[in-house]
Structure formats: structure tokens, C-alpha cells
Amino acid sequence: MKIKWIIYGAIALVVIGVNLCSSDEPETVTEEVAIPTEGLITTVKEVQTDQFRIEDEEVVANTEDSRIIAKYMDSTIDTFTLDEAQLVKDTTTTAYRRQSSVMRMASFGLMGYLMGRSMGSFRPNSSAYVDQSTYNRVSNGAGQRMQQTARKTTVTRPAKGKSGYGSGSTRSYGG
Helix, strand or coil, X not given: CHHHHHHHHHHHHHHHHHHHHCCCCCCEEEEEEEECCCEEEEEEEEEECCEEEEEEEEEECCHHHCEEEEECCCCCEEEEEHHHHHHHHHCCXXXXXXXXXXXXXXXXXXXXXXXXXXXXXXXXXXXXXCCHHXXXXXXXXXXXXXXXHCEEEEEEEECCCCCCCCCCCCCCCCC
């Protein structure tokens, strides 16, 4: 009786092993990505305590000149470079709670492209803007310009679920 169960177990392991090893999934995926060639100045306004909306976004010539301008209800203004914004976005301490809310809201707009979101699969969220007319104005102006001037390139990355550089993430491209 024990031998029968051992044989069934061995057969099950072989079947599972064959199914795992003989996947029809390709090892790599090749896709076209768009990389912004111009920068952006995003102005974010506090509309309620610790709640922000995008007030404006305008294209600037160089990505290095990208900025996030935060206007707070207490009349203070902060300006963040793209590097500073990324640092605050990646920090989870409570000391950065207010700034983190600013960065999160900015990333839902066009600034998200510069903060690592794919220009192909991500679209700015209209609810991130102070109103629909601001969203429309920014999308039809700065948004279209960023799409038109983006550099298109083809990258190859490991397929989802495969081990190696960039697996499970579409935010890190090697190209």
C-alpha cells in the first residue's frame, strides 16, 4: 500500500515538474517604450488638509529642469527637483507625510512619466487635477507635446515571472 502512494507521489512530482519547465511563455518580452525628452513643471495645490490636486503642468526644455511646486493652504510654497521628489516618494517616514502626499498626487499627472511610469500604459488621472477643465487643458497642451516629443525605443526584458533583471516590474528598463 505504501509503495502505491509513493509511486503516485512520484508521478505527481514529475507531472508538476514537466508543467513548470515546459511553459509556452517566452523567456523575454520585447516592447516599444516612450521616454520623455522634455521636462515638466507641475504645480500642486493643497485643497484640504493633506489633500492635493494638480493646478498646472507645463513642459520645459530639459528633464533636469523638472520641478514640483507645492502650494499649501498656510500660504507656504515648496519646490522640489525631480531627484528630491523621488527621494520623498521613496521615503516612508512620517516626517515626509505632507511632502509624500504632494509627490503621490503629482505622480498621477504627467509628472508620473518622469517619475517612472510608462508613457504607453499610463494615462494621467483626471481626478488628480483641480477640475476637469484643468485636466483637459493640460492633456491637450503639455500632454500631447510630451507624447509627440518622446523618444521611442525598443527594449527587451525578462518575461513576467522570470527571474533576472527587471522581473515583475515594468518600471526598470535597461535600454
